[in-house]
Amino acid sequence: MSSIDPATMAQQLATFDVQPFKQRYTKQASQYQTKLDALGKVESALREFRTAVNEMNNSSSGIIKNSAKVSSEGVLTASAESNALTGSYQIFVEQVATSHQVSVGMPETLEPSTQVPLTGTLELEVDGKKLLLDLASLDSDGDGQASIADLASAINHHENNPGVNATLVRSGSKTHFMLSSEETGKKNVVEVSASGTGESWFEDAFTSLKELSPAKNAIIWLGEQGDGLKLENSSNTFNDAIDGVELTVTKAQDAGDAPLTMNVKGDKEGTKEQVTQFIDAYNALMSTLDKYSKVDVETNTRAALASDPTLRSIESQVKSAVRGEFAGMRLSQVGIEIGRDGKMKLDTDTFEKAQTNNSAVLEDMFNGDDNLLDSLDTLVKPYLQFSDGLFKSRKDALKQNIDRIEDKKVSLDRKYDMSYERYLKQFTQMNAIMTQMNQTKSLFGQPL
Known part of the structure; x- marks a missing residue:
């Protein structure tokens, strides 16, 4: 009778005792982690979408872009916000502000x-x-x-x-x-x-x-020096001289010089770029939602968050919002449409006509109070709250499940150690008995 290796036998049997549990726990942890990673990707996409929306919906930036150009360089620079009124202005720079x-x-x-x-x-x-x-x-x-x-x-x-x-x-x-x-x-x-x-x-x-x-204020005139409207400011930047226009003076003109001409007008290319950024942000969000929630019937595969109610709710609400009516118009009427593939697209000709004929309405439908961009921000905000947002609560629950599995794995390691020690003791005793029997048989010339 040949001897056995107690350590090898103990390891094999102890592994057999815990292996089914270990495989199940590993599979569960992997599933939870996959869902957690997917939720993180969707949350990031939603946060990026909200950031893009808010960057187009604040006091200094909107969908409508304007430009301000000055007739001569080196004296005055100007920039126009989306709420600036188009027009031509005469400006004379009498004095720049200086520090003492x-x-x-x-x-x-x-x-x-x-x-x-x-x-x-x-x-x-x-x-x-x-x-x-x-x-x-x-x-x-x-x-x-x-x-x-x-x-x-x-x-x-x-x-x-x-x-x-x-x-x-x-x-x-x-x-x-x-x-x-x-x-x-x-x-x-x-x-x-x-x-x-x-x-x-x-x-x-x-x-x-x-x-x-000397310590001096900046002084400009809207119109001719001495005849127009005199404006004085402690800094060289005037934010409230003309609504929506920021003026920065860099050099004083000589007395008797003609005022500079500043033209404020709509920036069609800038506005189109803003709309394109909105479309790209929408498509990126929808693409991410589809990636992590789709069910492929042909291959019988399911994404990590297939049929997830949170993702379905986000998709439904965002789609409903962009198809809604704001300021008496819908996006489709200004050339922004959603195709059969679910992607948002821009009809350039229709949009340019809307820019020309309905610029004020276009701005109002996007940037007006409680209109499109406000509505989108309001509906995604509850999902992204750092303290009690829906994504945070979902991720916290998954992390707790993963932590519980890790605790089970620790207990399983202890079970393995106990089983190993028990089997090692048993096989060591068995090995000793077999060795003794071989020695006894050898006395009679009949080794086992």
Whole structure:
């Protein structure tokens, strides 16, 4: 009788005990993970669709695109939002906004390493906001010294900086200590004074400021200079001079110059591009929904989320929305149709006619309150809530199922270990008995 290998036998039988359960758990976990991955793909597609919708439905961007062109470059730039009224405007740029900049009257021997007093205070103020800097705080390393470079750094990095930049500028052989306001406009004048330092040269320096650039507002005229509508702004960008148009002045005109002409008109290609992006976003969403929910009768295969009620609901609601009537019109009437294959397509000729004849209605049907884009955002929003969205709850349930299976696998590993130890003990004993029997038989010359 030949001996057996107890470890091999124990491993085989212990594996046989747990294998059916392991295969079932692995299959279940795989199915759950496949569904979880599919839900993640659909959620991403829906989120991308919503992002695309919202990018075309905000205060600065809509389906209708407009352009603003200025007759001369280098003086004024302009951009038009979707709500801008088309027309021609005359604009004269009288003055650009500037920030206040001064040179502090420091000694001519000033260097970045020049020591400053460590007693007293330096007060800076811009537009009613103040910084009272304790000069003792400049000695950050405790060596009893601080330089003018340390002072500039302390001003620039102070948490209560009122909007002042301090800079050391080298010009020829001289170093200058400069202060400038961060913001433009006449209200942003830099005021500074030093006191209690015991150093007259330091305190006097901040009383003898040389103005390099005054704080000025930007001034433009809608129409002729002096005869039109005067507009003044602390920055060089005017957002509310003309509804839907942003103006940025870069250079002042000379007195007597003719006003610039700015033309605002519809951007047909830009509008078509916006509509195409909407169509692409819709088709991408529908393609993803179809990919993960379809049932192929011919091959008898089912996608991971075949017949899933959540996907059916999304598809049904989105399709219903885009087929609805908004501002008295349907998408099909402006050249946006859904073919038999379910894909949305653009009839360029019909759309261009709608642009020409019904531009206002086209904008209203897409961007009007509670119209198409608002409706689409409203219907997909509940699915995408981070705290209690439908996708989150579905994914959380699947993750919990996967976690439970992992717990079962851990228990199965323990069962395998127990079975292995039991079988190992049994076969080891059996092997010992067989060895003893062989030895006994050998005494009679009859080995087993």
